[in-house]
Ligand SMILES: Cc1cc2nc3c(=O)[nH]c(=O)nc-3n(C[C@H](O)[C@H](O)[C@H](O)COP(=O)(O)O)c2cc1C
Ligand code: SF4
């Protein structure tokens with residue numbers, strides 16, 4: 119029996135950082151070693167240290183960061199014990215108490231991510247050895263559908279796709295709805311442009327989602343399931359297909375599951391790149407092969423969903439919680455979190471944070487703790503300005519509200535939303551007008567066009583933001599922007615339009631001064647808005663090294679060797695590269 | 709990859725048969741065609757519409773709604789430049805602008821030599837390496853405008869992987 123496992127994180131960021139060459143080297147040098155199993159695993163969560171190698175010896179784990187093929191060879195050469203060079207690369211250890219990321223791991227609770235980064239997602243036996251499909255078996259063999267629904271309801275689980283609707287209640291509605299057959303859908307559209315939580319779960323532990331759907335199908339009385347996954351996630355789709363095949367082979371899917379007479383199978387539907395298709399009614403239209411346009415609710419999908427039949431739709435992360443709840447019990451789950459927000463939430467922590475990555479925290483943790491204790495604070499010791507949560511439907515929570523706990527109600531009270539799990543940290547070099555513009559540009563393009571307020575209102579709002587960031591804004595524009603925002607919120611049919619103004623509203627609320635500086639002083643304090651900044655060379659400091667002139671993409675810099683250089687402002691496109699490249703910091707931006 | 713001209717009739721016929729008589733197939737059908745041809749050729753759409761008795765207009769209605777579908781062939785390498793939130797706050801717009809300037813194309817276009825097609829996409833799932841772009845299957849992180857251009861030039865001279873921050 120092999121008692122040593124070596125895992126290499128092979129999710130997208132691992133691959134981008136060269137994990138495959140580390141894996142290759144390990145597989146070369148470990149050849150013939152029967153005591154050691156080498157595994158390709160999904161996101162380990164410590165994304166900023168990629169490539170990552172984890173060594174588990176008799177249950178004790180050590181994680182090495184910034185690995186290279188040479189270091190991998192050294193690791194094997196020392197019988198998987200850290201040499202002095204390797205000691206420096208340890209970022210987490212069950213034994214070494216001072217490893218830099220121990221605290222980060224200790225603060226997290228892994229329910230959804232229980233197997234991510236631990237199992238090889240293409241091998242069902244690895245999932246099963248960690249308890250996969252036990253909950254499903256328990257549900258079908260020992261519990262009635264109503265008991266399953268009751269358990270989920272009592273756990274306090276709420277939808278992780280954004281709105282936070284109680285999952286048990288939704289299941290109950292679908293169970294009670296009249297009409298056959300019933301359907302369950304997994305929403306794997308993950309439209310928030312700064313988020314990759316669902317993708318990491320699908321790629322790292324597809325069986326968790328499949329099992330959650332199967333339990334749901336048993337509970338609501340459905341026989342057919344769809345996973346609506348964006349086509350931009352080819353690896354997730356591949357892994358899902360493998361997992362579905364393996365689950366069918368083992369009899370977890372198909373006819374007469376566990377000899378109980380319960381029939382259920384799942385089909386993958388590919389989304390084709392429209393944000394609005396994450397909205398449930400649009401998603402259903404898209405599954406039916408139509409243009410993904412939302413329709414008014416009620417009727418809710420629970421009553422009339424895909425093909426007009428009762429349909430339960432939940433998010434990836436919501437489903438991934440379910441097997442854990444059935445296995446460990448509602449009360450075990452509701453130990454984590456606050457009164458109204460139970461369990462954990464997965465976040466993709468990114469932006470100007472020192473150590474981003476995929477994290478799972480118990481609900482109720484203050485944002486400050488997430489950013490400082492888990493994320494290691496702000497990169498380069500700069501000042502934090504705000505945290506963006508909820509992507510295009512969410513908002514910016516300013517630094518003075520960082521003690522806000524992460525739960526549905528508290529986040530909503532700030533004007534942002536919990537959202538699906540994007541958490542982007544902004545520092546003093548991020549401009550809030552620019553961020554608002556970024557999201558509005560996104561929603562404006564993604565509006566399906568059905569509602570005039572959403573279609574035209576967001577466009578008008580974007581035009582105003584553009585004026586402001588170009589230094590052509592007037593003070594009246596700020597009021598107009600605010601009014602339009604309220605109108606778009608009121609006058610839109612679906613969540614896209616109803617929430618699209620949130621990034622603008624929250625930044626106006628907390629950072630009105632910064633908007634005013636853009637309008638009145640024609641300045642961008644964060645030095646981001648191109649029309650409001652200007653690059654200049656201080657001729658006293660310039661040593662005439664010509665580096666800036668060589669890197670400038672538009673030839674805006676002139677000067678002779680060893681003589682002061684000059685920027686032609688009319689040509690300059692504000693790319694900022696000259697400033698970065700100047701060896702004596704002679705280039706300034708105002 | 710199939711071409712519209714040669715003896716790929718049978719392959720197309722196979723695609724048509726897989727979908728005959730099924731409901732809710734439009735998106736899967738279009739993806740299958742795009743997968744096979746690299747884009748949605750007009751003559752193929754007409755033929756499929758006729759054979760499966762779907763109004764051509766409804767095929768186009770669906771195809772134009774979703775960002776994924778293309779009506780022109782792709783270049784040899786598809787550049788997927790991330791314009792997700794994390795990449796945006798790390799300056800991805802400047803990189804997009806520089807790449808466009810350098811290649812002389814804008815979003816969705818292909819260079820005259822057929823080498824590159826530029827797509828702006830949302831989150832590629834490696835936000836901690838922001839700003840990020842993919843060229844074909846290779847991912848490049850922690851880009852600066854200058855490095856992005858060097859990476860692309862690497863493909864021109866067939867030295868792929870140049871500048872990969874391994
Ligand atoms: C514009 C828009 C986009 C959405 N995108 C997603 C998405 O990408 N993923 C998701 O799970 N829910 C998304 N939702 C929420 C869904 O409509 C729905 O509420 C959710 O899938 C329900 O699952 P839950 O109860 O498990 O959260 C979106 C909603 C709107 C209005
Ligand atoms: S609110 Fe916007 S996206 Fe939603 S239905 Fe109306 S136009 Fe379409």
Ligand code: SF4
Pocket residue numbers: 653666669670671672673674675685689690691692693694695696697
């Ligand atoms: S900011 Fe960019 S475009 Fe402007 S002078 Fe510097 S290098 Fe040239």
Ligand code: FES
Pocket residue numbers: 127129130131132160161162163164165166168170475476833
């Ligand atoms: S994707 Fe590599 S650790 Fe997260």
Ligand code: FES
Pocket residue numbers: 311312313790791792793794795796830831832833834835836838839840
């Ligand atoms: S936002 Fe660019 S990789 Fe996530």
